[in-house]
Amino acid sequence: MKQIRLIIAALSLSLPQVATAQTMKVYQGQVITAIPAATAADVVFAEGGGSFSVMGTTYPVTKVDRITFDHTTVAPRTVRVDYDDAQTWVTVSADIAPYLTVRAQGGHVSVVANPELQQEVTYELAGEASQGSFYMDGEYKATLLLSDLTLTNPDSAAINIANGKRIKVKIPAQTVTTLTDGVAGTQDACFFINGHAEFEGGGSLQLVGNTKHAYASDEYTQFKSDFGTFRVTKAVSDAMHIEQYLQLEGGTFYLSGQQGDGIDVGITKDPTDEWNGQAFIRGGKIVVDVAADDVKGLKTDSALTFTGGTIEATVSGLGTKGISVGTDLLIQQAPDTPVLIKMNVTGTTYKPQDPVLESKCRGMKIKRDFTFDGGTIDMTVTGVKAKGISCDGQFIYVSGQTNVMPS
Secondary structure, X not given: OEEOOOOHHHHOOOHHHHHHOOEEEEEEOOEEEEEEHHHHHHOEEOOOOOEEEEOOEEEEXXXXXXXXXXXXXXXXXXEXXXXXXOOOEEEEEOOOHHHEEEEEEOEEEEEEEOOOOOOOEEEEEEEEEOOEEEEEEOOOOEEEEXXXXXXXXXXXXXXXXXXXXXXXXXXXXXXXEEEEOOOOOOOOEEEEEOOEEEEEOOOEEXXXXXXXXXXXXXXXXXEOOOXXXXXXXXXXXXXXXXXXXXXXXXXXXXXXXXXXXXXXXXXXXXXXXXXXXXXXXXOOEEEEEEOOOOOEEEEEOOOEEEOOEEEEEEEEOOOOEEEEEOOOEEEEOEOOEOEEEEEEEEOOOEOOOOOOOOEOOEEEEEOOOEXXXXXXXXXXXXXXXXXXXXXXXXXXXXXXXXXXXXX
């Protein structure tokens, strides 16, 4: 092997252009490796010229479509996917290229990181594809940046993050991302995250779940105080299905069209996971429309702690509940953070006289104790045997206002 300078004539570019370029791009199918142009002089060719190597990656000449130089810059540790029905491109920064297996076929993109990669990668997704998807796996935390992305996968999930670590999801302000999955698939959700998800950014995320859930995570999900809008217009099952716990500090959530629960927070298989099955509502606004039998607007397998924000629920159906709490409910209004629960509940009993499946319509169902310490509960209830609030344990009143009609 010998080290030589890249032959500029083979690239059909003039010397001045290369000298001032910022990035060298190696095209292999739909995948582009972006290499700092300054390293062009460090390209190493194999004996016989069948391949060349730069920044830890070897490129067989027969698999390189072309090489270009331009004045764009690519940030380190980034993968950018530009979706387009005509041609989807995946651009990988050269510093992480040796650690990634990238496949792109039409609008379907898969990126799997080698376990040796112990640096956070940012995956930037933008553009539009009517037959596209994104799959990612790895063993280190990552960031997912969704910017004006419109993605429909007719066969499976639109986005499937198999990585079980912390996944930060950024949706920039003044952007709208819309995801739609396929009908009758095997996916758990239109947007699935295997690890723990942290959402931030003031943009809008819109989901359509045609097979099961619209959004699902196998570990906790957090929405930061700067989060924008989360909208579900259809889900064959739950609008939001979250394992371990939900922490909501801000954002506006519009949940409708689901046949299951609006938000379902479940207990994981590991009983030692912290805050397992709990939800913490500290801000933001949830607007949920529940119109199916024996489902819930907000359901937790364990406790619910509500210290700020608003829940507005329209609940109709046999045995349906606005809020269902598996253990204890604490409503404790924090200073300068009002708590408002506003519900319109209509329904009767689901499967009456069935000792196993019978479920009565309730605005709020608490299976253990309910502590009310500040805030407002405003509820209208209609229907045979329907009730506003049902508490199996102790009701501990400290402060706050309730207005349940009829009382």
